[in-house]
Amino acid sequence: MAKILVTGAAGLIGGEVCARLVAAGHDVVAMVRRNPVVRANDGTEVADLRTVSGDVTHDLMGLTPEPYDVVIHCAASLEFDAPEEDLRAINIEGTRNALAFAKAAGARFLHVSTAYVCGMREGEIMEGPVPEGTRFTNRYEASKAAAERVVAESGVPFAVARPSIVLGDSTTGAIRDFPSLCNVFRLMARGKVTQLPCVPGSTLDLVPINHVAAGIVALAENMDAAQSGYFHLVADMPIPAAELAHGVARVEHFPDPLVVSPEDYDPSALRSGERMLAERMLGTFGAYFTRDPRFSDAELREVTGLSCPPTDSAWLDRLIQYGIAQGYLPAPR
Incomplete structure (x- = not known):
């Protein structure tokens, strides 16, 4: 002890x-x-x-x-x-x-x-x-x-x-407090942000x-x-940044956000309310949708014997369902 x-x-x-x-x-x-x-x-x-x-x-x-x-x-x-x-x-x-x-x-x-x-x-x-x-x-x-x-x-x-x-938890998706990145999900799930600009091949860990x-x-x-x-x-495998939008689209009662490359993203074509929200979102997280770091955890595995559970689309879906159950994300009407 x-x-x-x-x-x-x-x-x-x-x-x-x-x-x-x-x-x-x-x-x-x-x-x-x-x-x-x-x-x-x-x-x-x-x-x-x-x-x-x-x-x-x-x-x-x-x-x-x-x-x-x-x-x-x-x-x-x-x-x-x-x-x-x-x-x-x-x-x-x-x-x-x-x-x-x-x-x-x-x-x-x-x-x-x-x-x-x-x-x-x-x-x-x-x-x-x-x-x-x-x-x-x-x-x-x-x-x-x-x-x-x-x-x-x-x-x-x-x-x-x-x-x-x-x-959230790898099995249940549960998380006591929703971190700020979850607001990206929330904005897209509520239809407040309709486009996700990200570089092809960019990933999130x-x-x-x-x-x-x-x-x-x-x-x-x-x-x-x-x-x-x-x-x-870190994750056993990072997910494509675009998977944030794809995860929202897999929920039947959510909108289907459009994934666009940054050079094709035109904020001036958006509604003024969405443009303001998107600017805030991208000001905070935009750089994370442009790169592809791959974190080695060999030293952690050697010292602790631990490896991360799967961080795949099924886990992302569990996170979204937990968010719906907690009222953080919109429930079906």
Whole structure:
């Protein structure tokens, strides 16, 4: 049994990680900020843990150090277009404060980053430090890459976990909170956006939350083997970006969005309301519909023995059906 502090414990990933750590018999302390309740992905409150109130923007996260075996650092701003100073304060300096706490606590540090620190790179993406000169598509990616450098240079024993785009459970499609990418589904399912411009051959790496949480727990339990490593928590196979529109079209009572190449996309021909929504959508996610990164997870498999469940069209359909059942997506009239 290990004593483990989880930052960002009230978040989607942090809550499910806490639930799995408790189920495995670990002594879990959940650091929360505004929301004092820690919930698993199924929405149930996680019992048999201790919660503490902290804030990564404060020295030592506002906590009094005590001995820990591992700090799992999930806390972060996930806003792609947040002001640079906010992302720096939370994702970079916040990581520095979490590292200072881990050092004072004698703990190892498992940093939760993102696979998309790959930036604009395409093709095979190996598990390792972000190469110098990498170009990023948004400030969020850049802040997470900078945080990884802070971790690697800290002198604290560390490992880095890199989830890709986290969606619902591989079996049920269930997800406690719908991430922002789900709004792309929602806009198309409601007929608010009728066209999806994406580069032919572009892909999205969508990963079930159960694989991500299981991987983080397995790394925390194997920090000797994981030390100084970078580990992709990613899909078994990325899906074509166009599959977002095709998945909507497979639902009988949803519209049939048109997939177009960017050079054929003419926003001036759209209704003014759709044009405004499409501009916001593409401003946030457009770059993810233009590239084809292929994330290797060989290091994760070697250290943990885990592999991702199938991330195919059938899984995407389960995600959509769960969204309908929860009222997030339109039900049949």
